[in-house]
Amino acid sequence: MEIKTSTGLCGEVDIPGDKSISHRSVMFGALAKGTTEITHFLQGADCLSTISCFREMGIEIENTADKILVHGKGLHGLSAPRRTLNVGNSGTTTRLISGILAGQGFESLLSGDDSLNSRPMNRIIRPLKEMGAEIESIDGSGCAPLRIRPGVLHSIDYTSTVASAQVKSAILLAGLYASGTTSVTEPVLSRNHTELMLNSFGADVAAVIHKDGSATASVRPCEELFAQKIKVPGDISSAAYFIAAGLIVPHSELLIKNVGINPTRAGLLDVVKAMGADITYLNVNSDSGEPTADLLVRSSSLKAVTVEGAAIPTLIDEIPMIAVLAAFADGTTVIRDAAELKVKETDRIKTTTEALLNMGADVTPTEDGMIIRGGNPIHGGQIDSFLDHRIAMAFAVAGLAADGLTTIKDSQCVDVSYPGFFETLQRLQGKANEN
Ligand SMILES: O=C(O)C1=C[C@@H](OP(=O)(O)O)[C@@H](O)[C@H](O)C1
Numbered sequence: 001m002e003i004k005t006s007t008g009l010c011g012e013v014d015i016p017g018d019k020s021i022s023h024r025s026v027m028f029g030a031l032a033k034g035t036t037e038i039t040h041f042l043q044g045a046d047c048l049s050t051i052s053c054f055r056e057m058g059i060e061i062e063n064t065a066d067k068i069l070v071h072g073k074g075l076h077g078l079s080a081p082r083r084t085l086n087v088g089n090s091g092t093t094t095r096l097i098s099g100i101l102a103g104q105g106f107e108s109l110l111s112g113d114d115s116l117n118s119r120p121m122n123r124i125i126r127p128l129k130e131m132g133a134e135i136e137s138i139d140g141s142g143c144a145p146l147r148i149r150p151g152v153l154h155s156i157d158y159t160s161t162v163a164s165a166q167v168k169s170a171i172l173l174a175g176l177y178a179s180g181t182t183s184v185t186e187p188v189l190s191r192n193h194t195e196l197m198l199n200s201f202g203a204d205v206a207a208v209i210h211k212d213g214s215a216t217a218s219v220r221p222c223e224e225l226f227a228q229k230i231k232v233p234g235d236i237s238s239a240a241y242f243i244a245a246g247l248i249v250p251h252s253e254l255l256i257k258n259v260g261i262n263p264t265r266a267g268l269l270d271v272v273k274a275m276g277a278d279i280t281y282l283n284v285n286s287d288s289g290e291p292t293a294d295l296l297v298r299s300s301s302l303k304a305v306t307v308e309g310a311a312i313p314t315l316i317d318e319i320p321m322i323a324v325l326a327a328f329a330d331g332t333t334v335i336r337d338a339a340e341l342k343v344k345e346t347d348r349i350k351t352t353t354e355a356l357l358n359m360g361a362d363v364t365p366t367e368d369g370m371i372i373r374g375g376n377p378i379h380g381g382q383i384d385s386f387l388d389h390r391i392a393m394a395f396a397v398a399g400l401a402a403d404g405l406t407t408i409k410d411s412q413c414v415d416v417s418y419p420g421f422f423e424t425l426q427r428l429q430g431k432a433n434e435n
């Protein structure tokens with residue numbers, strides 16, 4: 001994909017459904033009694049992987065133009081898959097489904113693409129085994145392919161060293177099938193969609209934040225989940241690209257609609273505010289159970305910030321985009337406490353800093369983040385996405401504000417979380433040119 005310097009972006013963007021919530025609505029819908037109706041579902045490749053895994057286990061899922069209908073069969077209604085479950089590129093599918101599969105009375109195999117099969121799975125294997133699950137990395141590498149056999153689960157009180165919603169969710173989902181109350185404590189609170197959604201499906205999940213900032217979620221074993229009607233809010237992780245583009249492309253004004261602003265996800269908004277962004281919140285409401293807002297974003301002069309600590313899990317997927325913003329900001333931005341970036345679709349400390357260097361930025365990778373000295377002229381470059389959707393989108397936005405032409409290699413990988421991303425970007429440029 002070729003990206004030219006933009007003279008301004010203008011118009012409205014309707015943000016596609018939240019990836020985390022879309023995955024969970026299919027999973028919990030499959031385990032519930034009755035038909036769960038999901039609107040504004042994200043039709044990205046990752047969420048389609050989740051759908052295909054549950055279809056493979058006998059769940060009828062209708063995917064129509066305006067809604068998804070999941071005909072759930074109850075907590076014990078899944079049937080043994082005849083093939084290896086293909087989890088594609090999706091860490092969320094793999095780790096959450098493993099928690100569910102640990103509680104089933106059949107054997108299953110899980111495998112994904114090269115990126116997925118090199119991401120660490122011991123973080124879920126260890127606690128699930130502690131609960132009595134029979135789960136293993138087939139080649140012993142600690143990565144997928146995974147084999148899960150029937151096991152008898154009992155509750156644990158697990159303390160996780162990483163703030164990871166995927167780890168937390170895998171344990172809580174296995175906890176639905178365990179004897180006793182299962183709890184997970186994480187060093188700081190990660191996204192809490194599993195806790196909120198399981199409760200609305202009828203499970204008994206409690207959440208506490210401790211004085212030192214650590215957080216515990218606990219779940220009681222469950223008899224039954226009940227089908228729900230879910231309206232998925234727009235994904236703030238997808239909105240991030242348009243928020244950033246509106247800020248760094250001169251003469252821009254974008255109305256970004258229906259953005260989920262759950263505080264466990266919305267750290268990006270605090271960061272850009274601290275950088276001096278001109279953003280107005282409109283139409284703030286919680287009609288869909290999660291808070292949403294429309295965001296009016298105008299071009300702004302940005303200044304450097306420090307991004308660290310408890311904020312990191314609330315913006316982890318937005319860090320490549322934040323790093324690009326920092327390259328256009330005045331002063332030195334420090335991002336730390338973000339070693340988790342190394343185990344995403346790519347090592348995002350490496351892929352982000354290499355792409356920034358490629359475009360002329362002054363950046364130094366560190367063990368747990370990066371240091372970006374803003375103010376260097378940013379020029380177009382040939383950017384390898386390494387098939388990482390977040391890298392492709394963050395550097396497409398960088399290209400809009402850079403001097404000269406930018407090329408994004410393997411740009412179709414944006415379909416993982418944002419099909420239609422480039423078409424939307426194109427439409428907003430057209431609007432600015434008309435004005
Ligand atoms: O639970 C989820 O839906 C997700 C959790 C995060 O991963 P970790 O839990 O591994 O940090 C995030 O990076 C991913 O895009 C989605």
Ligand SMILES: C=C(OP(=O)(O)O)C(=O)O
Pocket residue numbers: 046089090091092093317344345390417
């Ligand atoms: C890390 C991500 O997703 P997952 O872990 O589900 O592959 C992401 O979408 O940036």
